[in-house]
Amino acid sequence: MAKESALGDNFYAAGVDLSGDTQQLRRVSGGPAKLFDTTGLNKDAHERIGGGRDGAMAWTSFFNPAAGQEHALLSTLPTTDVHLMYCRGTTLGNPAAAMIGKQTNYDPDRSREGELLLAVDAVANGYGLEWGRLLTAGKRTDTAATDGTSVDLTDVTTAFGWQAYVQVFSVAGTSVTVALEDSASAGSGFAALTGAAFTAVAAPGPGWQRLAGARDATVRRYVRAVTTGTFTSAVFAVMFARNVTEVAF
Secondary structure, X not given: OOOOOOOOXXXXXXXXXXXXXXXXXXXXXXXXXXXXXXXXXXXXOOOEEEOOEEEEEEEEEEOOOOOOOXXXXXXXXXXXXXXXXXXXXXXXXXXXXXXXEEEOOOEEEEOOOXXXXXXXXXEEOOOOOEEEEEOOOOOEEEOXXXXXXXXXXXXXXXXXXXXXXXXXXXXXXXXXXXXXEEEOOOOOOOEEEEEEEOOOEEOOOOEEEEEEOOOOOOEEEEEEEEEEEEEEEEEEEEEEEEOOOOOOO
């Protein structure tokens, strides 16, 4: 695969598209919070094992006091969890990172010239930061129940479970339910992944959720996002992570 720039990226938080209000992502990090030294006396070099998973996202925001934009969302400094999703481009199947975490600050910086920027940080809570693939081309808009285009995960099957994140930005009508299906073939044989139906989001939205399958759940090669419900418009984004090795949270 060719090298890429970061042009065309998107950034979502709790069902709000912050892409246009974000100057830069300063940090998207994950992995063990700490490495433990397990070097024995009979070793010539250090040995280490990973500790608990962690993650963080940090970004610089423009000040936008319009309804439904960054100031209304971020200035509340909620004590509850926030849902963050970084999309490396908005093509179906592109890499994306998602995280459930705590927002820790909302710090304005006004320059002498009058520029107003805000530093925002969030740290993971419970699961760490996870990388996966977009099952939507950035934000997807369905106007009726829809079987989305599948993403080819390349490997025929894996049996180490999965995690998935959804952000629903808006719903017109009554409600929308987003669910995931997999198949061994791109064109047929799709069936619901066990436990992969997100909670319905009622109009007008927004809503967000993280789901996880059993640690030994099999996931076949092709995965897609489908919608059901009573709605005339539903705008949402889905990230899916299929584990290729055993994962513990």
